[in-house]
Structure formats: C-alpha cells, structure tokens
Amino acid sequence: DAGVIQSPRHEVTEMGQEVTLRCKPISGHNSLFWYRQTMMRGLELLIYFNNNVPIDDSGMPEDRFSAKMPNASFSTLKIQPSEPRDSAVYFCASSFGLISGNTIYFGEGSWLTVV
C-alpha cells in the first residue's frame, strides 16, 4: 500500500509568494495531521482533521496559514504571503481515528525554503 504522499518534495519561493503544500493520506485513514519541523523548534503540530473536519488548529502560527481537507483523500496547507521564517520541513501524517494509542504514519515531508 502507498504511504502518505506529499507534494512538492522541495520548494523554493520568494518572500510574499503563495505556497500550497498537498497531502494524500493513507486510504482508509480518517485522521490527518500537519506538522512543521525546524532545528530550533523541533516537530510542531499545526492542525489536525478527523473525518475531514478541523478539530484543533491552535498550532497554526498566524492567519497567513490555512489548511483544508475537502475530502477524505486530499488536504492542503497554504501559506499566503510566505516569509523567510516559514522555511521548514512540513510533514503530513495520517492515522485511523484519534483513539488513544493509534500509530500515525508520516509522509516524507515538503522542504520549503522562502528567500
């Protein structure tokens, strides 16, 4: 089975531009998570969805960030306008439910550089 699929794998963009990161969760999984990883702050949870509904977006840094999950097999994380401090690796992950103890499966990440 395919794992969590993210695109693009690498993106370099100029400050002020819009960035859209995409994620396809594992088929059958109904929970989806967006994390951001930097050297300084480690792996931070941005937002998560259950059954396509955003459950907790308290980790989203500011209004420039938005996430959607229009259906069970697709989610986007958008940054508009992008800033150099947004440079990080953005991971999408999925799991079957939010039941205590369920393993979450990560994609390979989208490496974002904002210059």
Place this chain on the structure above:
Amino acid sequence: SQKIEQNSEALNIQEGKTATLTCNYTNYSPAYLQWYRQDPGRGPVFLLLIRENEKEKRKERLKVTFDTTLKQSLFHITASQPADSATYLCALRDTGRRALTFGSGTRLQVQP
C-alpha cells in the same frame, strides 16, 4: 507548562553496545507514550508504544520502559549496529488534545 525533554546532544556509542535514550516529561498524564525513528531527509517512523500500565515493552533489539512516577521513558537498543544511527523521538498525547506532541529528539550515532 507541558514539556517533553530529550537529550539534545548526540549520543555516540560503539557497535555492539547498548544505547539508552531518555525522554522526560512534565505536566502530562499520558495514557501511553510512543517512540519514533527519523532518518535524515525522511519522515518519522513508528517503533514502539507503551501504555501507562506497562512497565516494559520489547520488540526484537528494542526495549522501552515507562515510569509514570518519575515521568520518564527509557529507550534501549541492544547490540547496536551502525544502521541504528538516526534521530529517535518520543511522543505523548497532549492533555486536552487528541494528537501527538513530540520531543525534539536525540541523535544516535553508532560507530563501527
């Protein structure tokens, strides 16, 4: 505030020795704790889960302990190999949230 602490300094050991990594947490009452492995340029991969009523869990050369009194988990790799070199992350379910919060990870380097 809630914190998950892992040793930020890399752990260097010789092949064949046992590696022990530590995860300490404060202001959590976790029902379980998970350990993940992350290789450079890759996403984290699940290794083991231990529940609060379990003192120890084993999987092949891996062993995890969970002491809810000390608020600490230890992760052991016995007979370590260079292929075990990676960053190891512990994760807890955040109180009041239903997603995992991760520690910053400890990088393990096993020398041949």
